[in-house]
Amino acid sequence: MTEPRDDDAHRAPQDEHFDEQVRTVYRRGREGDAAAQARVLSRLQGAPEASADGRARGLRWWFSLQPFELRPVWALGVLAVLLAGSAWLGSRLAPTPPEPAPVAAGPDASGTAANASGIPVTFVLRAPGATRVSVAGDFNNWDAEATPMSHSGTGDLWILNMRLPRGVHRYSFVLDGTEWRPDPSAPLAADETFGGHNSVIVVNGAKGL
Amino acid sequence: MEGAGAVRTDAECVALARAGRESARAELVARHHANCLRFARHLLGDDADAEDAVQETFIRAFAGLARYQERDSFRAWLFQILVHRCRSAAARRARHRERFVNDEHAADRAGVRGNEAHVDAQRRLASALAGLDLEHREAFLLKVGEEMEYEEMARLTGVGVPALKMRVKRARDHVRAHWPGVRHD
Numbered sequence: 001m002t003e004p005r006d007d008d009a010h011r012a013p014q015d016e017h018f019d020e021q022v023r024t025v026y027r028r029g030r031e032g033d034a035a036a037q038a039r040v041l042s043r044l045q046g047a048p049e050a051s052a053d054g055r056a057r058g059l060r061w062w063f064s065l066q067p068f069e070l071r072p073v074w075a076l077g078v079l080a081v082l083l084a085g086s087a088w089l090g091s092r093l094a095p096t097p098p099e100p101a102p103v104a105a106g107p108d109a110s111g112t113a114a115n116a117s118g119i120p121v122t123f124v125l126r127a128p129g130a131t132r133v134s135v136a137g138d139f140n141n142w143d144a145e146a147t148p149m150s151h152s153g154t155g156d157l158w159i160l161n162m163r164l165p166r167g168v169h170r171y172s173f174v175l176d177g178t179e180w181r182p183d184p185s186a187p188l189a190a191d192e193t194f195g196g197h198n199s200v201i202v203v204n205g206a207k208g209l
Numbered sequence: 210m211e212g213a214g215a216v217r218t219d220a221e222c223v224a225l226a227r228a229g230r231e232s233a234r235a236e237l238v239a240r241h242h243a244n245c246l247r248f249a250r251h252l253l254g255d256d257a258d259a260e261d262a263v264q265e266t267f268i269r270a271f272a273g274l275a276r277y278q279e280r281d282s283f284r285a286w287l288f289q290i291l292v293h294r295c296r297s298a299a300a301r302r303a304r305h306r307e308r309f310v311n312d313e314h315a316a317d318r319a320g321v322r323g324n325e326a327h328v329d330a331q332r333r334l335a336s337a338l339a340g341l342d343l344e345h346r347e348a349f350l351l352k353v354g355e356e357m358e359y360e361e362m363a364r365l366t367g368v369g370v371p372a373l374k375m376r377v378k379r380a381r382d383h384v385r386a387h388w389p390g391v392r393h394d
Contacts, residue, residue: 025330026354037242
């Protein structure tokens, strides 16, 4: 028997009795529960190991059939975008004078040239009171320890220079190994797995945002 | 460490699962699957949707173990994912115009079968729950069914404690009024 918890302290006795009745019915198992558990294990055997990075899962997704829904009106919109894109591509493929190669990185780019190992980006966070700060994102399998930031030595600034592949990446700062905090200077995207929000960085090699 | 006959804690199983130990994942599934499934069933009111949500929950949980912080229990971590999977499933169903209504088919959709007396009780509970909207049903099941504390519920649902308390109270009043046969003493 556990001691009454604070949040239950003011629960009326009739509520306690009622809750107990509900719980008794709620907790009864049903036929087929064991089979359902077996199906979970079966699916897990086909899933990537926890220690593997997300690339295996990502590759499997790209090569498997994925159901999706599209309203007819949106289909027309997609068609219009495709046609516009085709027209734009056609105009780009026409002979034009050579342009200088792209030289900058995505948000907070350092401005150095991109190379095969990725585009240089800089993460900056002001974190008063933090003793260690890291960046976790889809580029490091959301590992809170893998990519530590460096203290600037003055003030509360933490900085990290790294290279990222082109594309859209989601990330979050991790303070003292436990507190996940979005980047206040970046756009946010809902995290549909864990709730809350992650920050988004678009690494495209173009100058500035 | 695996002592002979020793029961591993969830934290130990998680550490082994992170190292790729299949048996540790199976042990965590065996411990938590039934709780997850009953919650999803009562929340979604549909056996198939519930099983899908629970499968997705375990797959996402094990794929994202690197994000698991041991300050939270593994159960809370799972339920955080499960709540969001169930919300997504409910939203998908809403898009297909299939709404939760208080009707005589609610228990059939919930796939209630088995012992006759138990079936009857579960049918009546499913019917009473079906009259609640998702957010009230979610709060009620976490509090009354899973006996979570409000602070823990707030962390995993993203809803404030005062709002959760209000939802539980309203849901309790509703279920009490719509659960025929229960003793109102």
